[in-house]
Amino acid sequence: xxCVQTIQDYALRSIGIGExxxxxxDMTLCEHVTLIGSGLIxxxxxxxxxxxxxxxxxxxxxxxxxxxNPWLRKPAEWFVFVFRGSPLFIQFFLAYETFVLLPRTxxxxxxxxxxxxxxxxxLSKAWAGALIVLxxxxxxxxxxxxxxxxxxxxxxxxxxxxxxxxxGWSRFRRVIWPTMMRLAWPAYTNEAIFLFHAxxxxxxxxxxxxxxxxxxxxxxxxxxxxxxNPFVAYPVIAAYFIVLTLSIxxxxxxxxxxxxxxxxxxxxxxxxxxxxxIR
Amino acid sequence: MFxxxxxxxxxxxxxxxxxxxxxxxxxxxxxxxxxxLLLMLITAPAALAFGFGGAMAAxxxxxxxxxxxxxxxxxxxxxxxIIFFLFVPIALDQAFEYLRHKTKCPDWDxxxxxxxxxxxxxxxxxxxxxxxxxxxxxxxxxxxxxxFAVVFGxxxxxxxYGAMQAVPRAQMETAEAYGMSxxxxxxxxxxxxxxxxxxxxxxxxxxxxxxxxxxxxxxGVRDIVYWxxxxxxxKTSHFDYPHPDWRVWYFVALLFFYLLMTKLxxxxxxxxxxxxxxxxxxLAGEMQRKAAR
Numbered sequence: 001x002x003c004v005q006t007i008q009d010y011a012l013r014s015i016g017i018g019e020x021x022x023x024x025x026d027m028t029l030c031e032h033v034t035l036i037g038s039g040l041i042x043x044x045x046x047x048x049x050x051x052x053x054x055x056x057x058x059x060x061x062x063x064x065x066x067x068x069n070p071w072l073r074k075p076a077e078w079f080v081f082v083f084r085g086s087p088l089f090i091q092f093f094l095a096y097e098t099f100v101l102l103p104r105t106x107x108x109x110x111x112x113x114x115x116x117x118x119x120x121x122x123l124s125k126a127w128a129g130a131l132i133v134l135x136x137x138x139x140x141x142x143x144x145x146x147x148x149x150x151x152x153x154x155x156x157x158x159x160x161x162x163x164x165x166x167x168g169w170s171r172f173r174r175v176i177w178p179t180m181m182r183l184a185w186p187a188y189t190n191e192a193i194f195l196f197h198a199x200x201x202x203x204x205x206x207x208x209x210x211x212x213x214x215x216x217x218x219x220x221x222x223x224x225x226x227x228x229n230p231f232v233a234y235p236v237i238a239a240y241f242i243v244l245t246l247s248i249x250x251x252x253x254x255x256x257x258x259x260x261x262x263x264x265x266x267x268x269x270x271x272x273x274x275x276x277x278i279r
Numbered sequence: 280m281f282x283x284x285x286x287x288x289x290x291x292x293x294x295x296x297x298x299x300x301x302x303x304x305x306x307x308x309x310x311x312x313x314x315x316l317l318l319m320l321i322t323a324p325a326a327l328a329f330g331f332g333g334a335m336a337a338x339x340x341x342x343x344x345x346x347x348x349x350x351x352x353x354x355x356x357x358x359x360x361i362i363f364f365l366f367v368p369i370a371l372d373q374a375f376e377y378l379r380h381k382t383k384c385p386d387w388d389x390x391x392x393x394x395x396x397x398x399x400x401x402x403x404x405x406x407x408x409x410x411x412x413x414x415x416x417x418x419x420x421x422x423x424x425x426x427f428a429v430v431f432g433x434x435x436x437x438x439x440y441g442a443m444q445a446v447p448r449a450q451m452e453t454a455e456a457y458g459m460s461x462x463x464x465x466x467x468x469x470x471x472x473x474x475x476x477x478x479x480x481x482x483x484x485x486x487x488x489x490x491x492x493x494x495x496x497x498x499g500v501r502d503i504v505y506w507x508x509x510x511x512x513x514k515t516s517h518f519d520y521p522h523p524d525w526r527v528w529y530f531v532a533l534l535f536f537y538l539l540m541t542k543l544x545x546x547x548x549x550x551x552x553x554x555x556x557x558x559x560x561x562l563a564g565e566m567q568r569k570a571a572r
Contacts (some may be wrong), residue, residue, distance in 0.1 A: 058504050065391070081538070081541075082534075082538065084541075085537065085538045085541035086490070086534050086537040086538055086541070087489075087490040087491070087493050087494040087537055088490070089490075089494065089504070090493055090504075090530060090533050090534055090537060091534075093504070093507075093508075093526075094527065094530040094531065094534060097498040097511075097524075097526045097527040097530055098527055100524075101524065101527060170519070196360075197358075197359035197360070198359070200359045200361050200362070201361060204361070204497060205493075208323070217359075217362065219359065219367075220362070220365075221365060224369065228397045229397070230365070230366050230369040230373075231370070232369055234362055234365065238357075238358040238362055238363060241357060241358050241362070242357040242358060243357055245357040245358075246357070
């Protein structure tokens with residue numbers, strides 16, 4: 001079978017388009033590259049969406065954690081502690097088992113005058129359940145990063161804002177928040193990278209792959225277990241992730257330059273990759 | 280375990296729960312917590328040694344050695360660690376078997392890679408197919424420990440390399456001024472001083488190591504995740520202690536175990552930081568000096 005044919009069959013296999021049966025027998029390098037690359041669609045889906053939604057929750061958590069009101073601060077602190085203090089692996093398992101226990105028919109909500117049925121079966125599917133876990137997880141990690149940045153916003157900036165007569169929301173929106181983003185951005189880039197790395201755990205823990213539609217690691221382990229040769233499949237997926245990591249660094253670097261554009265060149269913060277926040 | 284548990288069908292309430300939680304399988308579940316702790320206690324020094332070696336190699340003036348050290352340090356940056364956890368044990372296992380095969384069966388004429396199979400002669404198998412079950416389990420655990428040590432060694436060598444660079448240059452210059460050789464100034468000046476710089480990174484690594492232990496389950500070791508799934512799954516009336524699907528509760532227990540470990544480690548690491556800052560030329564060390572006066 002030619003490589004073009006393989007690409008036609010398997011390039012979109014992970015989302016259910018193309019050949020139904022996975023390759024068998026002698027597996028070519030082309031099949032490895034195509035199928036693992038097709039699995040990468042899911043990694044990008046989980047990573048991008050969790051990062052996007054997580055960003056908003058993380059801002060809310062950072063502000064809540066820095067707030068003087070214990071009713072806001074304590075829940076935020078506990079949220080961050082629980083999600084940062086336990087393995088993502090266990091969080092996936094726990095979430096899946098909880099979602100499976102929900103009644104298949106849905107939950108009846110009695111609102112007094114009427115009853116609505118909330119469907120719950122979609123929660124135990126990977127595309128929704130795993131996304132929720134990753135969303136909460138990244139929100140906790142980036143919330144902590146944003147909180148640290150919020151606390152290191154220079155005092156002078158806030159005093160200057162006060163002097164201009166800004167307060168409350170406009171002071172936060174125009175002065176504190178942009179500085180907080182600028183300070184947090186290098187660490188947040190790391191968080192994004194490791195979030196994408198963490199998406200490989202989805203089909204490994206709890207959530208089953210429906211009709212063999214899995215992520216990149218799912219197909220890599222499929223190949224490795226079928227050929228009993230780890231020296232092809234794992235380097236292929238490693239290469240994909242190196243490319244993914246480099247593109248994230250490039251993308252976040254653009255934003256970083258935008259956030260730092262008002263500063264003299266030598267004071268701009270550079271993005272450095274530090275393997276510090278793996279879950 | 281208790282005499283009163285002889286017939287589980289007749290007891291109920293708290294006694295039932297007590298009997299249920301002390302069955303033989305549950306005792307195995309409790310010992311598997313020990314396996315996890317054992318893994319952490321073995322891996323931490325092993326990874327530190329790997330990391331130290333990696334950092335020393337990266338600093339070496341001999342080019343090939345320094346390239347190897349730098350490649351090892353950079354290895355874990357762009358690739359998810361889980362890929363290494365899957366790759367390293369299989370690769371090591373095949374490497375060991377290949378080497379044993381080459382030495383033990385020199386007159387074997389078939390290829391080792393037969394299509395989709397990896398075939399070595401029976402004497403080269405690791406562990407031997409005739410060996411008892413515990414040897415198989417120990418071998419699996421050893422491979423897991425090696426995989427953890429290699430991956431975390433790469434993380435640690437990153438941290439240690441940075442810490443060695445962070446030791447003030449003046450300290451090394453003073454050592455040279457005293458006439459110490461390269462080796463002497465490394466062991467007597469650099470190594471004792473670098474720990475305080477390495478500690479934030481290393482404590483971070485320890486936290487990551489705690490959270491990476493459930494991956495043991497992926498490597499086929501009967502760890503706490505294995506037993507939680509095994510024991511929590513719903514049991515029909517054929518079993519002595521029938522119950523519905525209780526896996527959620529078991530995983531909640533695991534969650535608490537990990538949160539507890541995190542909290543404890545934070546406390547211990549804070550004390551170590553305080554202790555290591557003693558007498559150091561850093562802000563924290565200076566504050567201790569002033570407070571003592």
